[in-house]
Amino acid sequence: MQRRARRVLVVKIGSSTLAGPDDGIDRRFLDALADQVARLRDSGWATVVVSSGAIACGLVRLGMAERPADLPSLQAAASVGQPAFAAAYGEAFAARGLTTSLVLLTRHDTAERSTYLHARDALMRLLDLGVVPIVNGNDTVSVEQIRFGDNDTLGALVACLTQASLCVILSDINGFYDANPRECSDARLMRRVERIDQQVIDAAGAAGTGLGTGGMVTKVRAARALGLAGIPLVVCQGREPDALARAVRGDHAGTLFASPRRPGEVSPRKLWIALGDSARGAVTVDEGARRAIQAQGGSLLCVGVTQVEGGFERGDVIDVRDPSGFLFARGLAGFNADEVALACGRTRDELAANRLLRELAERALIHRDNLVVFA
Ligand SMILES: Nc1ncnc2c1ncn2[C@@H]1O[C@H](COP(=O)(O)OP(=O)(O)O)[C@@H](O)[C@H]1O
Numbered sequence: 001m002q003r004r005a006r007r008v009l010v011v012k013i014g015s016s017t018l019a020g021p022d023d024g025i026d027r028r029f030l031d032a033l034a035d036q037v038a039r040l041r042d043s044g045w046a047t048v049v050v051s052s053g054a055i056a057c058g059l060v061r062l063g064m065a066e067r068p069a070d071l072p073s074l075q076a077a078a079s080v081g082q083p084a085f086a087a088a089y090g091e092a093f094a095a096r097g098l099t100t101s102l103v104l105l106t107r108h109d110t111a112e113r114s115t116y117l118h119a120r121d122a123l124m125r126l127l128d129l130g131v132v133p134i135v136n137g138n139d140t141v142s143v144e145q146i147r148f149g150d151n152d153t154l155g156a157l158v159a160c161l162t163q164a165s166l167c168v169i170l171s172d173i174n175g176f177y178d179a180n181p182r183e184c185s186d187a188r189l190m191r192r193v194e195r196i197d198q199q200v201i202d203a204a205g206a207a208g209t210g211l212g213t214g215g216m217v218t219k220v221r222a223a224r225a226l227g228l229a230g231i232p233l234v235v236c237q238g239r240e241p242d243a244l245a246r247a248v249r250g251d252h253a254g255t256l257f258a259s260p261r262r263p264g265e266v267s268p269r270k271l272w273i274a275l276g277d278s279a280r281g282a283v284t285v286d287e288g289a290r291r292a293i294q295a296q297g298g299s300l301l302c303v304g305v306t307q308v309e310g311g312f313e314r315g316d317v318i319d320v321r322d323p324s325g326f327l328f329a330r331g332l333a334g335f336n337a338d339e340v341a342l343a344c345g346r347t348r349d350e351l352a353a354n355r356l357l358r359e360l361a362e363r364a365l366i367h368r369d370n371l372v373v374f375a
């Protein structure tokens, strides 16, 4: 099949934006969204919608006023809500001549590189066919270990998979503030964020409503991952008229997280390391190791590690923190957590002199080919 020249837009919609009073779905919002997607299609944009709302919609339909704490109830609510909201999307989009499809993913589907690539191929083919995929986590069969947990991360993953030109998060708030506006009355809206540093991360708080799960924390995390892929992110108010057209034109009313890198600068495999699976642990490194990785593009050696968290195995994805605790890289571990803990506090010579520990001195904990450094 011939691939049309197109730009891909990934739009993530939060539960509180999609939620409506009667049957759990705000149909006026969906109609306005479908209008916007149809207009964008006419100007050469293919859209993927990453939509939350299965659980919120299911709870309304089951007459549950409170969000239950136990997983089976949430899975049951998702099972009730998911088909209902998929049907509502289908109706609203069909009325504008658009075909929708449903793509439900778990971490299982992206943690292995081969299944990750299958998910990518399916999404690309749907776009080739002119379909608007509606993507969500498969919450009915997801247990904690394989849940995406928040759809901001899933949105970033889908944007990377589809090589999107832009990702837009339609939220219940008009953008990212320099402090959580629900806690700080003089918080200021940031129109553009160039670099995600500790200050930005500290400003991002949790969700303000019972419906949203991620809050601003997961949006900033998504922006960081998208930054690696060279994909800018706009966070804006979901109910603002023409939010998508404005974001595409570059005159959004929310916050633009600019991308510090060009598309293609970071290899697809490294993007998968950054996003495909959740981290199974973390290591904190000393200043010398930070510099070797960040400034010189080197591998991470065990001798640079000062602290180990989590029970990761060889081949697992782990986070790498600098001495202040700032997460600045991520990679595939070449040793398990116990092995790395043995090396902590020892010099390279000490390790090399010990027959049992020699391997820890000779091989990298994370080889540079398996290491992704956030900008
Ligand atoms: N620095 C911040 N700027 C803006 N919103 C913030 C910030 N820190 C925390 N929040 C909270 O994050 C919420 C948006 O996240 P969330 O409730 O998960 O929405 P959605 O369902 O749209 O994903 C805001 O309504 C606000 O309460």
Ligand SMILES: N[C@@H](CCC(=O)OP(=O)(O)O)C(=O)O
Pocket (backbone or CB within 6 Å): 013, 014, 015, 016, 051, 052, 053, 054, 055, 056, 078, 136, 137, 139, 149, 150, 151, 152, 211, 212, 213, 214, 215
């Ligand atoms: N997959 C879940 C939503 C998870 C989620 O990220 O919600 P939100 O913070 O509202 O975007 C659902 O459909 O209910």
